[in-house]
Amino acid sequence: MSIKYYFPLTKLCTHYEVEMSFFKNLNEFGLIEITTIEKTQYIHQNKIDNLEKMIRIHNELDVNMEGIDVVLNLLNKIEKLQSELEIARNKLDSYEEL
DSSP states (O other): OOGGGEEEHHHHHHHHTOOHHHHHHHHHTTSSOOEEETTEEEEEGGGHHHHHHHHHHHHHHOOOHHHHHHHHHHHHHHHHHHHHHHHHHHHHHHHHTO
């Protein structure tokens, strides 16, 4: 496995000014997946955007792990509903043009 697309947790701790325990708690709650390569723990680059959301929710809103899980689930549902609404609007617009 190549570490080309992974960020080490130690650097993320420094960059985001969070403790390693924060990442371990997120991992225990199933909110992130930590990959260990040669005794170093990493997070895939595709997961960084979601990780940043979790850090902001935790730091700015002082939300615990359970709350972060709830907020992320609600945000995902909102995004899905918005997408479905946009599809429905497009279909309605195409029917109105007839």
